[in-house]
Amino acid sequence: MKNNDRPKWMMNLEKEDFEFVKNFVINSGSLKVLTKYYEVSYPTVRNRLNSVIERIKSAKDNEESSLVNYIRKLAIEE
Template identity: 45%
Template sequence: MTIELVPEWMAGLEEEDVTFIKRFVLSSGSLKDMARQYEVTYPTVRLRLDRLIQKIQMEEEKGPEPYVDFIKKLALNDKLDFETAKLIINEYRKERQDGA
């Protein structure tokens, strides 16, 4: 039996993202407290949380398609926005289905 210590979705995150998650949990999910801790505005913390949610969703959707994983990695590294990445991936999958 293999015990997974770190979930796959978490292994793909940067250390600062994991720190953010830890601080978020320790502040009982209060974005106001997080804004105070990071000395930024509430909307800034909300945006950071939204981006982190998108990263986790992308990590969860990893699959056996190297091209799709490459597009997701571009989005995670801010080389491509998430909406564009989703459009490219959906079009790619549609083309593969139509060709099969």
Template identity: 45%
Template sequence: MSREIVPEWMANLDDEDMAFVKRFLLASGSLKEVATQYGVTYPTVRLKLDKLIQKIKLTENVASNPFISLIKTLAVNEKLDIDTAKILISEYKKTIKEEGK
């Protein structure tokens, strides 16, 4: 793999996310160590890691439907709460099914 080619999942991470990933790797995956470095609690670091995982999964699971991708992106970036995102996606899918009949 060429070093010049950045995987899509990495390209979608902002500078803060990339700094976190770098610290996580340099700490050999120790969330406790990363929490110490940032001066925050373990649960705070765990939450940050979970959000990064969601962002990466979103990139890998980009739906062919741009509306669903937008809703998921808004939820991951905390512009929309998860429960509302689920409702919107569910209702949208119902609409699509009804139109297909």
């Protein structure tokens, strides 16, 4: 998949975020398993997941506001 074919929310993620998401999916979304994999506490893994979630939401919010602004611009100009 080319970069320009990826959803915008993916562009907000770092390489480490993708690795985390990959491990999360491979381990069926079990934070408990990830604590063992990364050898960290549950709150640490949960904070990491929350951080990834916020990056994804941020990209979605930006994308939606861009669409709203575009529609407004069309409505004003037309």
